[in-house]
Amino acid sequence: MIINEDFLNRLRRSFGLNLYEVKLWAAILSRGVSTAGELSDIADVPRSRTYDVLESLERKGFVIVKPEKPIKYMAIPPPEVLDRVHGKIRAELINNSERIIKLKDSEMMAELGNLHKQGIEPMQVTDFSGALKGRHNIYDQISYILKEARSSVDLVTSEEGLSRKIRMLKPLIERAVSRGVKIRVVAPSSNVELTEIMNSFGELVEFRNDTTLRGRFCIVDKIHVVFMLTDDEEVHPSYDMGFWVKSPYFAGTLNKMFDKTWGPELSPDAE
Structure with missing residues (x-):
């Protein structure tokens, strides 16, 4: 054969x-x-x-x-096989989802939470950082810190990156805005639709079209930073590289640099 x-x-x-x-x-x-x-x-x-x-x-x-x-x-017959495979995948997905939901309020999660809290105290500053390989891992980490955002999010990205973030992070951005989080975004954008979407989030989300700044990073609450080490126009998503660090010192310094790029007229500290 x-x-x-x-x-x-x-x-x-x-x-x-x-x-x-x-x-x-x-x-x-x-x-x-x-x-x-x-x-x-x-x-x-x-x-x-x-x-x-x-x-x-x-x-x-x-x-x-x-x-x-x-x-x-x-x-x-192949069509019947397809139906069977689809049915099994769907059943497994439902079962796995229900199992995870049940874990949320279980004793196991309480024990894991206690273990994590007990383990945090002896951690060093270097423990609050990590390399991120692959765009999906980068976005997972950005999603995580966005969920925890309480006051501010400053974001610099590319035009394609802006499109991806609107597509993948829109619900998280909306929830952050509902909590009163102020969000500033700098990106080059010739796409009118993307600009309109950014403006539709409301007064707490400010967007600036800047074609001179090349870089990709995200600062949350002046504590967390996720920054990318590669140009998304030149690297395959699987090989995109980023780095996450939890450091008020580094995040605060980077935030001041962002303020200078943003300009005094739109800086949150401007009179």
């Missing part, structure tokens, strides 16, 4: 199968009904592994076992 390797890899990613599983599934689909020995030869899968893999495919809802001698395996 000759099947394009790229096609097999796409099947693996889409259905969450390993290489042997996807090879045997493709073999069953091409035959309709077949024995384990025949499928092993067609799919080029070792016979010692074939039965285990076919059992796995049966549990996952990809094949049906026919109780004959010799045992035969029957293909399930």
Whole structure:
């Protein structure tokens, strides 16, 4: 059986199968009904592994076992397989979500909270910092400190970064505004729609279009800083690098630099 390797890899990613599983599934689909020995030869899968893999495919809802001698395996139509896989993923998602929700008020969380509080006291300043690899990890950390924001958020980003942040952080920005947090954003933007969205947040969110400043960082409450080490126009999202630090000294210094960029007429300390 000759099947394009790229096609097999796409099947693996889409259905969450390993290489042997996807090879045997493709073999069953091409035959309709077949024995384990025949499928092993067609799919080029070792016979010692074939039965285990076919059992796995049966549990996952990809094949049906026919109780004959010799045992035969029957293909399930792909649309039905898709429905089954979707149903299982949805059920697992619901179960996992319910389990996490139950943990929120559990004794385990209380114990973890106590453990964390007890462990904070001996920590050094250097313990409140960390490298962030990958844009998803960077945004997770920005989201975390935005949730904790109490007074101010100062943000410098690129035009593409502004678009991403509006898309990914809009609910958090709205909640921060509802808590009375003042937010200032500096970014180059030729997109009228993005500018209108920024202005729609209300008086507590101020936006300045600046094409001269190149950089990406976020200061929250003059305590937390997340700053990026790479240019988002030149790096793949998976290799984007950032750094988080909790340091009132560093955050305060960076905030003063931000104020100078922002200008005295819009500085929160201006008369």
